[in-house]
Amino acid sequence: GGSAAALAGALGAALAAMVGRLTVGRKRYADVEQQMQAVVEQADQLRLRLAQLVTEDAAAFDQVQAAYRLPKATPDETEARAQAIQDAFKAASRTPLETVAACLDALRLAEQAAVIGNVNASTDAAVGALLAHAGLQGAALNVRVNLTSIDDPEFVAASQQAVDIAIEEAGALLGRVLSTVEQRWQS
Numbered sequence: 001g002g003s004a005a006a007l008a009g010a011l012g013a014a015l016a017a018m019v020g021r022l023t024v025g026r027k028r029y030a031d032v033e034q035q036m037q038a039v040v041e042q043a044d045q046l047r048l049r050l051a052q053l054v055t056e057d058a059a060a061f062d063q064v065q066a067a068y069r070l071p072k073a074t075p076d077e078t079e080a081r082a083q084a085i086q087d088a089f090k091a092a093s094r095t096p097l098e099t100v101a102a103c104l105d106a107l108r109l110a111e112q113a114a115v116i117g118n119v120n121a122s123t124d125a126a127v128g129a130l131l132a133h134a135g136l137q138g139a140a141l142n143v144r145v146n147l148t149s150i151d152d153p154e155f156v157a158a159s160q161q162a163v164d165i166a167i168e169e170a171g172a173l174l175g176r177v178l179s180t181v182e183q184r185w186q187s
Contacts, residue, residue: 011131013046017109024036029118066084070084108173110128
């Protein structure tokens with residue numbers, strides 16, 4: 001699920017970059033060319049990072065599985081295993097937390113693409129926003145489920161707060177993108 005969430009975010013970023021590429025170099029959009037070139041560059045970087053997070057999420061899951069396989073025959077082994085499990089779940093939370101943040105950035109870029117990008121590709125910006133939003137939501141679910149296994153209340157609270165803030169902003173962004181695209185097509 002976490003890898004799929006990162007992949008969805010990567011696809012969202014790729015679509016924001018595509019809209020940028022369909023805007024840059026067009027006479028009609030000369031006044032926003034620099035902004036759209038920046039969207040292309042940032043979206044390409046996000047796409048690459050989110051693609052890396054696909055692999056990192058799988059590795060984080062493997063770390064959790066490995067921690068559960070550690071021996072627990074002695075008190076020392078039990079203690080070491082418990083600590084390894086805690087460490088693994090924290091790592092498994094950090095990766096989707098980064099995915100949440102990257103997907104939020106992809107949503108912001110999709111909004112720029114929808115607002116000032118080539119109107120003929122504005123629906124692509126909307127699809128990118130939908131994918132980035134889905135990625136964020138999926139990653140947020142993974143964070144939340146991992147937090148239930150973590151005994152560090154400060155880590156849990158900070159992670160949950162970051163997710164809550166991102167989800168709220170993402171919902172507002174998605175709504176604006178969809179509304180903008182509808183308005184641009186009607187004008």
